Amino acid sequence: MSSVMGNFVNGTLLPSIPVVADSWEGYIAQAKELSSPRILLLACINIPIVVIVVNVLRQLLVPRRKSDIPVVFHWLPIIGSAIEYGNNPLKFFLSCQEKYGDVFTFVLFGRHVTVALGAKGNNFVLGGKSTAFGAEEAYQHLTTPVFGKDVVYDVPNHVFMEQKKFIKVGLTTDNFRKYVDMIVEEVEAFLENDPAFEVYQTGDTTKWGQFDPLEALADITILTASRTLQGKEIRSSLDKSFSKLYSDLDGGFTPVNFLFPNLPLENYRKRDVAQRKMSEFYVDIIRKRKEGKQHEDDMISALMSQEYRSGSPLRDHEVAHLMIALLMAGQHTSSITSTWALLNMAAKPGFVEALYKEQVQYFGTADGKFRSLTYEELRALPLLDATIRETLRLHPPIHSIMRYVREDVPIPPTFAAPSKDGSYVVPKGNYVLASPLVSQMDPKVWKKPSEWDPYRWSDPEGAAAQALKTYVDGNGEKIDFGFGAVSKGTESPYQPFGAGRHRCVGEQFAYLQLGTILATLVRKIEMRIPTGVPENNYHTMITMPKNPRHIHYRRRVS
Template sequence: MSFTAHMNGTLPFQDLWSPYFTEVQAYLPQSKSRLALLLLVNAPIVVILINALLQVIIPRKASDPPVIFHWLPIIGSAISYGNDPLNFFFACREKYGDVFTFILLGRKVTVALGPKGNNFILGGKSTVLNAEDAYTHLTTPIFGKDVVYDVPNDVFMEQKRFVKVGLSSDNFRTYVGMIEEEVEDFISHDPSFSVYQANDINEWGSFDVQKVLQEITILTASRTLQGKEVREGLDKSFSGLYNDLDAGFTPLNFLFPNLPLPSYRRRDKAHIKMSQFYVDIIKKRRENGHHGDPDMIEALMNQSYRNGKPLRDHEIAHIMIALLMAGQHTSSSSGSWTLLHLAANPEIAEALYQEQVKNFGTPDGKLRSMTYEELRELPLMDAVIRETLRMHPPIHSIMRKVRDDVAIPPTLSAPSEDSTYVIPKGHYVLASPAVSQTDPRVWRDALKWDPYRWSDPEGVAAQAFATYADENGEKIDYGFGAVSKGTESPYQPFGAGKHRCIGEQFAYLQLGTIVATVIRHMEIRIDSVPEHNYHTMITMPKTPRNISYRRRKFD
């Protein structure tokens, strides 16, 4: 009788083991190597069963959040989370509530959902819930030493203050025309828009929206923030460096930062060369005198820390790399989703075009260029961008590493009246604004892209944005200027708290100008909006993502 038969219960319990050991004893003299092979082959199954059994029989402490059941040790829930994090979170919430823990490749990650969860994690003290510990292994090889998460939090906050100097309204006023010119030049010369270039208003062409937006985003960012030397240096060699560096910005690099792989070596070599590229620009400017252009390099070259020490050249170079990499990913993703939804909703795209006709139309039927102030006063454009960021925030999960045992507030999720959950030192916590931004408990038709929801001054969207912006409320200065904390809002497209993105206003400017310029030159169509691709650090649309287009009649 085989062991399988015993496990299936075909023999009485008292007879289970005697025949089995008889079989084993008869087998051993024949072949110890076969037994070893048998044990080796079945070892993974045994480990999986033991892992499952331990989760069932070992009681959970009252102070521990519930742990998501998982079959695979170490791997835990990585597959479910990695394939579709939002569905994973919503499913877990239905069973365990707003607070739960899951295993992510050996890491214990406690999730706190909803506005209260976001407030607990994103509004938490950096001495306890720390961003540097969570991200430096990913960002430092790409951005470089002595900046962002490679420095103490107070130094990073000073560096953010330096960057804000370059994000002035005066600079923004010069950027709108630059971005518009770059977009028009791109669609007039890039092979992706050959039908447009043929000047045929009846023929339809198509383009890969993600590919096009990636190129447009880096062109417009280099023309504005990065400076003319960077824009002029956008040749094949720079593109190669960028691509090698960009290849290090993946979930694999986040989980395993130092694998002996060729892509990792290319990443490190690319960082050295790109850093030197910026340092050379800075040195030449110092030698020739600052040229006064309204770009970020110029702004950073004039900055000093509170202790009087000026920013060193390599720090400026690394901040510039950080701005290039982080901004390019988020803006190209948001721009792609915006055009995809407009292509799937041509009536809204047409209304967006008519908004421009109303505001920028000329007697000869053309559209004049926009100003920064005029771009800020386009209500439908503003609503389109807000709604796209609601449904497609670039980052779905924001993590912090726990530096000291921390209790989760009872108002968020208490196991009982007399106790609360405690997250131990060394674990991770995770907030997901993407969940609160698509939560059907908060938003009407949460998964429907509807820009007009932002037009209702009494609606959920307007209230959520007011809480996020908090223009008339108390501001907090984390070291880079007073900003709205925004951690209690269900709408947080640029994060919240001290790590709220300081490039928020530039992102609106860049995205709004790109979308407005595309819409004024062409009609766009697509049958349906693609699903999310969650296998990248920044949430991108899955392929195929080709948008059909044709040139506007009065372009």
């Protein structure tokens, strides 16, 4: 048999090849012998195509049950919608919402993630029972290698709630009053010494310099946090080995670590070494304090004195790991939020001047200078407060909050979902996701949601004021999850610090830190940004601004 043809051999598509054989069996043998490299090549090409085709046909042809939540169509199995979600979660969510409604499921590297959007979606996920939705399974693989064992998501929920109560002991109003001056001193010292503020240091009030707010605020945030919460030993070590440990540990707090926690990569090895050394660093401080009977008025001291309900004290390594958790979690959220605030402020120089005049009104003296900031007065500055709240609305640090589904959970019929009988069920083994970003950008709630407009918070009858009231007051509903009575806040479309049992325990300190840093910078420098506010970089754990993002500044006339 002689021919030039393409054919199937044992189910494999062969390319067209010239074959000369006396029988069909001879043709098969000759084809196999001549084309084995080509067969391997075509297999590498065809198998992925077949897998994709099967994945598409399964989505299109396999019938769905009434309780099945719509699944976002995706070409690639396993990977699913990871690329679209990772590049721009807001665009992805809004596109899916238009197609599927407020409830849908998407595939994220093998995980099935059920998204519940809007205020009702926030309430469904964040207000859910811990027996049904677990934060531990969702985040333990990311946080435990960074924070350490036996704290936060590495312990049962009721233990974590006790640990949050211990942290609140160190976050007192008396301490906050002391912290204001400390933060001001750190910011002023930074302006006087950091190379990026060379123009400021000359005292020339006519020249303009520029700085990267992301880099500057990262340094300022860790300096102020260490000076206030972390203790004098940490603050004195920031220019030494501790800074290197922090950098290596921070390298393990990325989306890649969240998705793939145990890859044999160098940054994972550095993360683990840094965690162990940083833990030893804190434990050594704790032991020296115990031996010397020292008492410092800081968070380490507050935690060292705490006991669980069982009567057991916090162990040294637990104190150390809680301090690492406070450092890492607070550093990211505060530095990025203050960065976004400065970028938006600099894009509106007239607004910066309004903030400056507010301080003149509240803190100005007869000789044209300023008296010291105070905690109570900082909290009462309406425009500064609105600046922080509007920045958190437009740029929430966390755009997605996940929980692991521990048991089948029906979605309430009152939830706005495209189910005819409200019978959707989130199956055990899925993840659920709430997005504060979507609810805080909802045009049905917020007027011109994409616009940074702090003045929206000054309208007592406006959407912002009502959302804040629901978040802060909870419509009169207070719940004690184990760390003191707090507003549940899960039904609010505004949730900058999360809601429910996992609402951030450091919320009030964050407002103090952000307010004091921003107020001090407004006093010291004028700002503008010729390139405008940059776009979001969603490829990081906390949504950062892309380049270019340099702010131009000049020193104010004293």
